Amino acid sequence: MQLTQEELEIFNGEKGPVMQKLMQTIVRFGDCFGAKKLVNLDGPMHLVNTTAMAGLDSIYDILDQLIEAGFKTKQPFTTDPWPMDMVNIKTTDEERAEFLRIYEPQERYLKQLLALGLINEEAFSCACYLPQIGNIPKEGQRLAWAESSAVVYVNSVLGARTNRNSAYIELFCNILGKAPEFGLLKDENRKAPWLVDIQTSKKPNGQVLGSVIGRKVVEDVPYIIGLDRFLTDISDFDTQDYLKDLGAAAASNGAVGLFHVENVTPEALRYGRKLLLDDYQTFVVTDQVIEDTVVSYPVLWNNKDDTPVLCLIGCPHLSLNQVNYWYHQIEKELNNRNMKSLAVQTVLLTAKPVISEFKKNPDDFEKLSAFGVTLSNTCPIMYMNNPLCASRPVITNSNKARTYSTSRFFEDSELLDIIVSGKIKGGKNE
């Protein structure tokens, strides 16, 4: 990599040993991908890891070195959800003790994040680009982000540019204010080696379609056709939510950092099929492909015939539009069945500012609470990291949460039926 004189001085240790290690990390990382130079970052920052766990001690030692050397990010940042919520999710004494054991370094880590540039203690969400949080990159801005669901969203839906950086590479780059120029920062790498042709008879579940695409293309860029039949334009909240969930599933079931949807996403609108590489491959998604994929998800409960005790909805965090969707769906289904509350404890996961916005209509919040639904700003994966929680039969509609925990996946309509009835259709306890 060709470094400027100033960059070279940092690399050689003239700005101190900590900055030298930071620069050496970034340069060696960029060298692996053939980066020729560092480029200035001109957009906001989001940090992927909010969770401090036993076993990650070497991370906290690195952060201490950065803080002691006086470094912080060029711009203040948001970060992923807080890993615990023992108020809005019913927690036993044993579970509480286990949470406090696993996440013991959490307070130390929070202080470190604040010292390094965390905006405030409200800024915890994987979906930091939601309007209520407002960490929204602009089209064309160069970023160094790492949260996989946010990376794929800001690249695909907002047209900003970031690689799928690993945790702390993003922090290092944002302290330096520069990133190695390779991958999705460059025009040529935003082209698609895959044409994904959606030939399903109805709108596929976004969480499942994302999983199908991620498993097939792994880290490549897909250009998706046939999906525009089911979507409106990108300014529509339903479309944004659908693409948010699709991207998160593609990023966790594979390693997708950017997708294009014909006639919908900004670069597809601008360049159309010119975004396809000359030697692209085609992958056709049929109803059967979708069905086979859902069947392939393993059930990791201790007893597959258990009755679910908890439902976690919102990974990535729900938008306000999605919170309202679930509120109205639950209300309608309870009314249809002449019921007052859900049979399964249900948690809608979203950011604090979204919860505050929803609470501006106190009648809605009161009704939602009466249904047995709580709002929480935690992360379902971090919740399920508690082995006592992981041993319980938990259900979700999130493909990312399914991938990283023992929670069992159901599509929205089936999930709704289960949380209202308390039973899984076709299960032994029906």
Next chain:
Amino acid sequence: MSKSFKGRVIINGKLTGNALVTHQGFNICATYFRGITVKSPLCWDQNNKDLYQKTLNDKILCLPKGIGSTTGGMFLQCAADNGIAPLAMLYSEHVDSVSVAGIIISDVWNDKKIITVDELGDEFLSMVQDGDKITIEEDGTVIVE
């Protein structure tokens, strides 16, 4: 019959050990997330039939590339710090940005090396099998016996 392959050196080193092979992407976050707090050397990724519940820290991991959530690099770095990372990582494809970050941070900041060679090619991954004896040379030569 042994066969030799040549790849690109990411972290150099000389090592002989036994292979553990995954033919699908190695999801580092899913592998370590449930085990890191108790320093478990097992793979906890239920979606990886090749690796699930197998011990990683006494093996040379042969993989196409890393996949999954971008906290993966952090987990790999900390796995190395806790002695539960693979002895070496041999990629048939180009390294991914998640796993290689953990490997580099571990080397630069913790002085703990996971010997790493990438771009060994499809033939390497199709030939190597669990338990095969592997010798890695400093120059990125990998001999499978």
